[in-house]
Amino acid sequence: MWNFPSIFQSSCPLAYINKMLSLSSQERHTMDTSCPENLPAGRKKAFDELERGRKLAIQLQIMLSKPAGDDADGPLSAKDLVAKILGTFTESLSILNCSASDEVSSQVPANTHLSCDGRKSEDSGESSKTSAPTDRRGCYKRRKTSQTWTRFTTSLIDDGHAWRKYGQKVILNAQYPRNYYRCSHKFDQGCQATKQVQRTEEDPRMYRTTYKGHHICKSQPKPAPHIMLDDSTPTPTLSRDSSILLGFGSNNKPNDGHFFHPFGSNPLIKQESKEELPSLKHNQSSSSDYLVPLPFKSSGPMAVLSPGSDHGDVISSGVYSCTASTHSLEMGMEMDMDMHMMVPSVVDFSDDDFNFNFADQY
DNA sequence: GTTATTTGACCCAC
């Protein structure tokens, strides 16, 4: 069984990358960076991603070493390279995170890899079918365990990122279809973030949005945020945070400081694309009735420390109080608070992730 | 003409 270099195992992949990048070309050749044959598929995939990132970084290094004004940089700009390198880190961390809790060696075929545009290409292992346009075998990258966050909102709100809808499915025994979105910068910046939006059956006013993956893209800033309502409806004073994600931890996302907020450092609620689920426009009179602005802005993830319930518990709708803390990785601050939150419907705490809209006063 | 959405088909995890 082949193992990653000790620095990789003992600290973090980024340290390994930095170590590799700090080596001279000759030194790199003396290290065995080829992927062993008998590596578990998950780690092999991570290895491939890291190796791809290393090559991109070298490419960037060469580009930066050139004199200013030298335009013979090839098809990719430095900005593109940085985006792709970050993409490889994100992908590798995601894979390694999965492997840490569950050695998922079969979810990603070992003979597949990401191409430069973010799509998955396939090596020439398949033989039963040729490269007919309809042959999409192996072209999917479905991750069994990736970091997800779920939020419930009574209105369609913007999270500050540009999304593009790529699918809609009728879900078995579900009254409302599920809509699939990917980051608009998936191909130009390699951002792998996706989200699913589905109206809840318990309360059709509510929408469940599940985010998967982290944004590595640089989205263009949007105008001042506000809850999306009908143009004829006066917009309530909801231009500030009206809901916050509460992560109760899971196997994939322990509250250990590696729990990233899905909206980056600024979880402001912004306007959602009006094309998204247009049926809301006909059912908006009741939306956001109980949402009020929070008296603070959280710059980091919210972690409930003592919600009074735990995994496996089921609580009914109502207003609950809990103690929560927020950590700002950027500012190094930590804040604890007591708060009340509105639970709009029965919630099964065995769910990995969920969130609530805060109610009334705190 | 370009970009976004729709939707049926395909593929994979369970």
Added chain:
DNA sequence: GTGGGTCAAATAAC
């Protein structure tokens, strides 16, 4: 075998 996630051609919107 089935359900759900993704792809990509067709279509719509701008």
